[in-house]
Amino acid sequence: MSNQSSVERSTAPASPLLSVKQLRVDLPVAKGTLHAVRGIDFHVERGEMLCLVGESGCGKSMTSLALMGLLPRKAQINADCLNFDGVDLLTVSEHERSNLRGARMAMIFQEPMTALNPAYTLGNQLCEALRRHQLVSRKAAHDRALYLLKRVGISAAEERMRQYPHQLSGGLRQRVMIAMALMCEPDLIIADEPTTALDVTIQAQILHLLRDLQQEFGTAVIFITHDLGVVARIADRVAVMYAGEVIETASAQALFHAPSHPYTQGLLRCIPTPSKTLPGSRLQAIPGVVPSLVDKVEGCAFCNRCDHADERCYSTPPLQTVADRHLSRCHFAHQLANPATINAQEVTL
Amino acid sequence: MSSVAHHLDPLALELCALSKTFKLGGGMLHKSRTLKAVNDVSLRVPRGQVMGLVGESGCGKSTLAKMLLGLTPPSAGDVLINGKAIVNANQKALARHIQPIFQDPYSSLNPRQRIAQIVGLPLRIHGIGTSKEQAVKVEEMLDMVGLPKRAAQQYPGQMSGGQRQRVAIARALIMRPDLVICDEPTSALDVSVQAQILNLLLDLKDEFGLTYLFISHDLAVVEHLADRLAVMYLGQIVEEGTREQIFTAPRHPYTQALLASALTPEPGLGVPDIGLGAGQPDPTQPPSGCAFHPRCPVAQPTCSQQAPTLSAIAQTSDQATRQGNQARVACHFA
Numbered sequence: 047m048s049n050q051s052s053v054e055r056s057t058a059p060a061s062p063l064l065s066v067k068q069l070r071v072d073l074p075v076a077k078g079t080l081h082a083v084r085g086i087d088f089h090v091e092r093g094e095m096l097c098l099v100g101e102s103g104c105g106k107s108m109t110s111l112a113l114m115g116l117l118p119r120k121a122q123i124n125a126d127c128l129n130f131d132g133v134d135l136l137t138v139s140e141h142e143r144s145n146l147r148g149a150r151m152a153m154i155f156q157e158p159m160t161a162l163n164p165a166y167t168l169g170n171q172l173c174e175a176l177r178r179h180q181l182v183s184r185k186a187a188h189d190r191a192l193y194l195l196k197r198v199g200i201s202a203a204e205e206r207m208r209q210y211p212h213q214l215s216g217g218l219r220q221r222v223m224i225a226m227a228l229m230c231e232p233d234l235i236i237a238d239e240p241t242t243a244l245d246v247t248i249q250a251q252i253l254h255l256l257r258d259l260q261q262e263f264g265t266a267v268i269f270i271t272h273d274l275g276v277v278a279r280i281a282d283r284v285a286v287m288y289a290g291e292v293i294e295t296a297s298a299q300a301l302f303h304a305p306s307h308p309y310t311q312g313l314l315r316c317i318p319t320p321s322k323t324l325p326g327s328r329l330q331a332i333p334g335v336v337p338s339l340v341d342k343v344e345g346c347a348f349c350n351r352c353d354h355a356d357e358r359c360y361s362t363p364p365l366q367t368v369a370d371r372h373l374s375r376c377h378f379a380h381q382l383a384n385p386a387t388i389n390a391q392e393v394t395l
Numbered sequence: 396m397s398s399v400a401h402h403l404d405p406l407a408l409e410l411c412a413l414s415k416t417f418k419l420g421g422g423m424l425h426k427s428r429t430l431k432a433v434n435d436v437s438l439r440v441p442r443g444q445v446m447g448l449v450g451e452s453g454c455g456k457s458t459l460a461k462m463l464l465g466l467t468p469p470s471a472g473d474v475l476i477n478g479k480a481i482v483n484a485n486q487k488a489l490a491r492h493i494q495p496i497f498q499d500p501y502s503s504l505n506p507r508q509r510i511a512q513i514v515g516l517p518l519r520i521h522g523i524g525t526s527k528e529q530a531v532k533v534e535e536m537l538d539m540v541g542l543p544k545r546a547a548q549q550y551p552g553q554m555s556g557g558q559r560q561r562v563a564i565a566r567a568l569i570m571r572p573d574l575v576i577c578d579e580p581t582s583a584l585d586v587s588v589q590a591q592i593l594n595l596l597l598d599l600k601d602e603f604g605l606t607y608l609f610i611s612h613d614l615a616v617v618e619h620l621a622d623r624l625a626v627m628y629l630g631q632i633v634e635e636g637t638r639e640q641i642f643t644a645p646r647h648p649y650t651q652a653l654l655a656s657a658l659t660p661e662p663g664l665g666v667p668d669i670g671l672g673a674g675q676p677d678p679t680q681p682p683s684g685c686a687f688h689p690r691c692p693v694a695q696p697t698c699s700q701q702a703p704t705l706s707a708i709a710q711t712s713d714q715a716t717r718q719g720n721q722a723r724v725a726c727h728f729a
Binding site: 101102245246247248249250251253254257272273274275276277280281298299301302303312313314316317318319320323325326328329330331333335 | 451452555556557585586587588589590591593594597612614615616618619620638642652653655656657658659660661662663664665666667668669671
């Protein structure tokens with residue numbers, strides 16, 4: 047797998063590019079405190095594609111904003127460790143932070159129309175991204191922008207450089223965003239639902255491009271999405287989030303073939319999959335709704351929707367290792383990971 | 396009902412050469428441009444079936460839905476519901492037969508009304524029953540869509556997206572329509588909730604004998620729900636057939652590309668390189684000949700000169716034709 051090759055290519059396999067331990071994000075809201083992210087652990091290796099997957103409100107976007115230092119001012123961020131290639135992101139000054147942002151870690155947002163400045167030409171914005179961080183001539187910046195626009199598949203790039211964001215279609219704008227993120231050759235790109243607003247044909251093209259570039263430049267990517275189809279096709283590793291926690295991490299293969307957390311299993315069962323689900327049959331929906339994160343959540347956050355829950359689930363489950371590099375936050379993780387105890391056909395998607 | 400009577404039933408929905416043209420711009424210095432949002436669309440939907448309608452954004456799916464609902468008049472052509480043309484039908488009479496469920500349950504419900512008022516509004520407008528009878532009907536309907544009794548006194552703001560979509564479904568079905576236009580009903584919902592709503596739609600279809608026109612860009616969902624499928628590109632239907640015909644043997648290169656770009660949750664397959672080029676061309680200046688030819692991987696010189704017609708695929712059996720099952724495709728080389 048590409049996962050293997052990209053990890054081998056890294057210079058220091060012992061230390062991950064980004065390591066996050068016990069990250070918490072709290073937001074004051076009218077009714078109290080919203081615990082948007084409740085102590086999550088994950089790491090990103092150099093050059094790998096990590097997918098953060100979860101439903102709306104599970105804290106995946108808050109996590110990405112916390113990493114970029116773009117959280118709302120009133121948000122409170124705590125962590126045992128938030129380390130980006132030797133830099134402690136918790137104590138770093140705002141000045142150093144803005145030197146990192148764009149240069150070493152870049153972000154691609156869901157809606158490129160709101161992320162691009164409507165009043166400047168694309169060439170202007172692309173060049174600014176580079177010249178903010180590096181001492182290069184206008185000409186050099188222009189050349190690099192032109193090269194990247196061509197590289198992301200934009201024809202008539204010279205002409206596009208003089209255009210404004212509104213003159214482009216959604217797919218082209220997202221290509222420009224990718225080019226912009228690559229201007230300084232960052233080590234890490236955080237892509238927050240970059241293809242959700244696009245048509246399926248355009249989505250396939252953008253994902254193809256992102257995967258190509260990621261492998262060519264050896265950039266690590268945190269890809270945030272709610273679409274399990276996308277996850278299956280592009281991820282090296284996956285972290286599944288639920289109610290502000292990472293509840294399962296595994297390689298893409300392991301997660302889809304042997305999910306061990308009841309929530310992951312439920313998610314995989316409830317999407318109609320061609321040739322696996324009978325058309326017109328009832329889908330196995332997950333009953334109930336996500337708990338409110340405004341108050342303290344006691345025990346397992348998923349227990350009120352879970353088929354396997356018993357009295358043990360009133361206590362917070364630890365993150366358990368079910369296989370090599372496969373962690374699950376469930377009291378029953380070992381039982382559920384063992385195909386003998388569950389209907390293997392239901393789980394194997 | 397005997398099977399013979401059923402066979403003679405008029406189609407639930409029939410579109411005859413339906414078109415909608417918009418005039419854009421125009422002024423002292425600019426010439427106005429015409430946009431053919433829907434261009435000569437003919438479609439027959441038998442009673443009790445789910446017709447899926449797929450295509451990229453801007454292909455005219457929603458304009459088509461608006462014409463069916465009587466929200467915008469067609470520029471040409473006819474819409475027949477239960478065999479009757481709706482062109483001059485009054486909006487109130489039409490609303491008894493056809494109801495919409497929209498994509499965004501956050502903006503389609505009045506935030507300042509209680510759920511009971513929202514769901515009961517159609518009954519009040521049509522003057523059906525006393526207010527007591529209406530309240531009973533609303534309660535029944537909320538129960539059918541799986542909402543608790545107390546939901547009746549809540550406001551939309553107190554509900555989750557899935558619950559709101561249930562309210563929208565209850566409102567659509569309280570008049571017991573024959574035909575429901577579902578315009579991306581689950582694309583604003585999370586996957587775990589999407590499954591609940593799809594199950595509900597399937598249950599209610601059997602319960603009330605509904606016919607759905609199901610508009611979606613999610614091919615997995617359409618494959619799960621639809622009996623038949625129509626694929627639209629730049630205002631025209633380019634292929635139509637049963638679910639099996641479309642998903643197992645798509646004829647049109649656009650349908651093939653659309654199916655190839657659907658990402659199923661199967662790890663290790665990677666992202667397909669569909670080679671479609673950039674997005675749709677400007678719909679105000681559609682390409683000559685076949686509208687798909689600039690993006691088509693198998694285009695020939697004739698494709699840019701001559702527009703293909705949507706014609707029945709030859710191999711379809713006589714029986715299939717009689718049952719309205721014939722497949723149609725608009726491509727010179729299909």
